[in-house]
Amino acid sequence: MKRNRKKCNEPGCNKSAQGTTDKCAAHGGGKRCNEPGCDKSAQGTTDKCAAHGGGKRCNEPGCNKSALGKTDKCIAHGGGKRCNEPGCDKSAREPTDKCAAHGGGKRCNEPGCNKSAQGTTDKCIAHGGGKRCNEPGCNKSAIAPTDKCKAHGGGKRCPNCITWIDSRGGSSAYDGYCATCFKRLFSSDPRSTIIYEHTKEIRVRNTINDHFEGFIHDRPLYTGNCNCAHRRRIDHRKLIGATLLCVETDEHAHGGYDKRDEEIRYDDLYMVHSGKWIFIRFNPDGKGVDMVDKLERLVEEIQIQIDRIENDKNKELLEIVKLFYPDMKP
Numbered sequence: 159m160k161r162n163r164k165k166c167n168e169p170g171c172n173k174s175a176q177g178t179t180d181k182c183a184a185h186g187g188g189k190r191c192n193e194p195g196c197d198k199s200a201q202g203t204t205d206k207c208a209a210h211g212g213g214k215r216c217n218e219p220g221c222n223k224s225a226l227g228k229t230d231k232c233i234a235h236g237g238g239k240r241c242n243e244p245g246c247d248k249s250a251r252e253p254t255d256k257c258a259a260h261g262g263g264k265r266c267n268e269p270g271c272n273k274s275a276q277g278t279t280d281k282c283i284a285h286g287g288g289k290r291c292n293e294p295g296c297n298k299s300a301i302a303p304t305d306k307c308k309a310h311g312g313g314k315r316c317p318n319c320i321t322w323i324d325s326r327g328g329s330s331a332y333d334g335y336c337a338t339c340f341k342r343l344f345s346s347d348p349r350s351t352i353i354y355e356h357t358k359e360i361r362v363r364n365t366i367n368d369h370f371e372g373f374i375h376d377r378p379l380y381t382g383n384c385n386c387a388h389r390r391r392i393d394h395r396k397l398i399g400a401t402l403l404c405v406e407t408d409e410h411a412h413g414g415y416d417k418r419d420e421e422i423r424y425d426d427l428y429m430v431h432s433g434k435w436i437f438i439r440f441n442p443d444g445k446g447v448d449m450v451d452k453l454e455r456l457v458e459e460i461q462i463q464i465d466r467i468e469n470d471k472n473k474e475l476l477e478i479v480k481l482f483y484p485d486m487k488p
Contacts, residue, residue, distance in 0.1 A: 358442040400433035441482040
């Protein structure tokens with residue numbers, strides 16, 4: 159004779175109550191994990207939940223994750239239900255027989271979108287699903303394990319520049335460092351020889367960050383009237399009071415640039431920040447002065463302008479200081 163199992167007494171739940179309790183496992187019934195502060199269900203014959211080591215473990219050497227379903231493997235090592243798409247070995251997403259890439263799992267409910275819904279939401283990342291950045295006014299996705307998007311410092315950061323205002327994300331390809339710092343710190347590593355970067359601008363960036371705090375490198379500017387990025391960028395900038403101090407690395411003194419476009423650029427930037435501006439236009443090229451000496455002169459000039467701003471000696475709306483331009487004194 160078939161026994162009628164007691165149901166969970168949580169309103170709207172039709173699952174079976176566990177053990178001597180009136181709740182299903184999801185609502186707190188049955189044996190719980192004995193790890194301090196954990197309220198998840200204990201797995202199998204153990205006193206721990208899967209996260210704390212309970213239940214059957216993956217039998218892959220060195221792996222301590224939970225084995226899934228009827229298999230002896232975790233998801234990463236091939237356990238659990240797999241995608242039934244020919245040639246695909248990724249895990250299937252419930253309640254389907256497909257992985258996320260092949261259409262499995264919950265999909266974004268935005269009309270015309272077939273990407274995976276993220277987390278407990280009904281949207282993909284592009285349409286606002288998953289955890290969002292907690293920076294005021296930012297709606298980009300937060301990068302695990304943080305509550306910030308990449309632009310605001312989320313995700314794993316490079317340990318060398320993590321304290322800089324313009325710190326960058328670390329890469330597993332470069333042992334957790336960003337490509338720029340890896341090349342700087344480990345120049346003899348074979349991986350450094352294939353890293354592409356704007357070498358002169360990066361040398362200026364590193365010099366500035368070694369001597370000053372608060373400079374932002376090559377980030378979009380945002381207006382105060384909308385959350386859209388401005389199409390013009392500045393190599394290095396720092397807001398001091400009502401003055402934006404900017405450093406531009408003008409390779410070959412921007413000899414091939416249209417002068418009229420340079421004027422338009424200043425006009426465009428003024429629409430974003432209507433306070434005072436000081437531009438230091440630094441030419442890293444040319445003969446006669448070593449790059450090390452040029453960078454020392456740049457540091458000196460930046461400090462001169464910071465002192466002027468802090469003592470309210472810059473009276474013009476726009477000042478341009480050119481260093482190492484042809485026919486100009488350094």
